[in-house]
Amino acid sequence: xxxxxxxxxxxxxxxxxxxxxxxxxxxxxxxxxxxxxxxxxxxxxxxxxxxxxxxxxxxxxxxxxxxxxxxxxxxxxxxxxxxxxxxxxxxxxxxxxxxxxxxxxxxxxxxxxxxxxxxxxxxxxxxxxxxxxxxxxxxxxxxxxxxxxxxxxx
Amino acid sequence: xxxxxxxxxxxxxxxxxxxxxxxxxxxxxxxxxxxxxxxxxxxxxxxxxxxxxxxxxxxxxxxxxxxxxxxxxxxxxxxxxxxxxxxxxxxxxxxxxxxxxxxxxxxxxxxxxxxxxxxxxxxxxxxxxxxxxxxxxxxxxxxxxxxxxxxxxx
DNA sequence: TAATTAAAGACCTGAATGGTCCTGTTTCGG
DNA sequence: CCGAAACAGGACCATTCAGGTCTTTAATTA
Numbered sequence: 001x002x003x004x005x006x007x008x009x010x011x012x013x014x015x016x017x018x019x020x021x022x023x024x025x026x027x028x029x030x031x032x033x034x035x036x037x038x039x040x041x042x043x044x045x046x047x048x049x050x051x052x053x054x055x056x057x058x059x060x061x062x063x064x065x066x067x068x069x070x071x072x073x074x075x076x077x078x079x080x081x082x083x084x085x086x087x088x089x090x091x092x093x094x095x096x097x098x099x100x101x102x103x104x105x106x107x108x109x110x111x112x113x114x115x116x117x118x119x120x121x122x123x124x125x126x127x128x129x130x131x132x133x134x135x136x137x138x139x140x141x142x143x144x145x146x147x148x149x150x151x152x153x154x
Numbered sequence: 155x156x157x158x159x160x161x162x163x164x165x166x167x168x169x170x171x172x173x174x175x176x177x178x179x180x181x182x183x184x185x186x187x188x189x190x191x192x193x194x195x196x197x198x199x200x201x202x203x204x205x206x207x208x209x210x211x212x213x214x215x216x217x218x219x220x221x222x223x224x225x226x227x228x229x230x231x232x233x234x235x236x237x238x239x240x241x242x243x244x245x246x247x248x249x250x251x252x253x254x255x256x257x258x259x260x261x262x263x264x265x266x267x268x269x270x271x272x273x274x275x276x277x278x279x280x281x282x283x284x285x286x287x288x289x290x291x292x293x294x295x296x297x298x299x300x301x302x303x304x305x306x307x308x
Numbered sequence: 309t310a311a312t313t314a315a316a317g318a319c320c321t322g323a324a325t326g327g328t329c330c331t332g333t334t335t336c337g338g
Numbered sequence: 339c340c341g342a343a344a345c346a347g348g349a350c351c352a353t354t355c356a357g358g359t360c361t362t363t364a365a366t367t368a
Contacts, residue, residue: 005356026313039359046315059366060312075266112229112277119269160326180344193328200346213335214343 008082010036011044015053015078016128019070024063044082051081075128076120162236164190165198169207169232170282173224178217198236205235224283230274 017033018025027045031038045064049056053073054064171187172179181199185192199218202208207227208218 007357028313037358040357042314043358049315056314057366058312058314058364061367062313062365064314111281112274115273115277116270119273120266123266123269182344191327194326196345197327203345210345211335212333212343212345214341215336216334216344218345 004079005083007040007044007047008079010034010040011048011078011082012075012125012128014041014044015048015066015073015125016070018054018064019066019125020129024057024061024065026063030064047082048078053078053081069126070129071124071126073125074121075123075125076117078125079120158233159237161194161198161201162233164188164194165202165232165236166229166279166282168195168198169202169220169227169279170224172208172218173220173279174283178211178215178219180217183217201236202232207232207235223280225278225280227279228275229277229279229282230271232279233274 013034014030014036018030021033027042028038030036030045031041034041036044045054045056048054049064052067055067056062056064167188168184168190172184175187179187181196182192184190184199185195188195190198199208199210203210203218206221209221210216210218
């Protein structure tokens with residue numbers, strides 16, 4: 001299915017919502033806004049804080065706020081922070097497959113990984129915000145498809 | 155991590171290897187070639203057969219062979235056959251998020267899903283074969299990156 | 309100093325994936 | 339005609355890991 005982990009999903013939602021608030025926001029408040037369970041929100045925020053996406057302020061009247069603008073955060077970077085490196089398969093960077101498969105495809109996998117990574121790096125959290133930005137991204141996709149000519153099958 | 159399931163990984167390796175043989179090949183033989191455990195190979199081949207990627211021949215002297223050329227199989231189609239639809243997150247096609255998140259980002263996710271899908275559809279199994287085809291795909295990636303200008307963050 | 313809130317980490321649970329096996333059914337060879 | 343070989347199609351188990359909870363500690367403010 002090639003699906004994203006839910007934590008990464010949450011992380012993106014949380015960041016976007018956090019960007020729409022002003023001042024510091026507590027994790028319970030963000031939980032209320034997003035509908036994500038509070039402990040999970042806290043967990044995600046810790047990770048995001050550790051990776052420099054948000055700034056935390058401890059103590060009374062503490063909370064979180066964005067470390068930089070949404071436009072300066074790519075979807076890829078958030079996913080990488082929460083879930084680790086984006087890699088579709090075990091054999092990455094020329095390392096041998098763990099199972100010792102004689103697949104000989106390791107290099108080719110890297111190509112795919114790079115393609116996916118580039119795609120996600122090209123999408124900022126700013127463009128994830130509802131409505132307005134969608135058309136922009138859609139235009140990108142169309143241009144992207146026009147470029148894609150390697151081949152397609154049924 | 156956004157990683158591919160191992161079954162889909164195997165499926166691609168098996169198809170590529172199958173394409174390099176001539177005549178029908180038994181699943182034990184493919185297991186030997188790929189290094190994947192035989193029962194697993196058999197399982198994957200059944201799925202691939204059901205989805206029309208390979209043709210099976212039953213009985214003694216039976217085995218499998220490709221239903222069409224590797225160039226006519228996209229990475230995306232194989233993944234979709236083995237793992238189901240490619241979708242990075244729960245909210246797809248405008249459906250509400252199952253958790254009832256008030257994320258309001260559902261539409262934006264679709265954009266990402268489409269982008270990933272297009273990328274993988276642009277890569278054929280033929281181009282997964284070692285060596286020769288890599289340069290071609292790499293050129294694609296570069297062109298693709300040049301097109302991507304939405305924005306990128308740290 | 310007391311209350312509030314984030315930081316950090318241990319820990320539990322459950323779903324889902326990967327992997328195995330078993331029982332047909334078909335086809336070829338003797 | 340019979341047996342072996344090989345696919346078909348399940349059921350089934352086991353392991354992993356993500357997701358979520360709880361507890362303790364530390365910092366900040368009133």
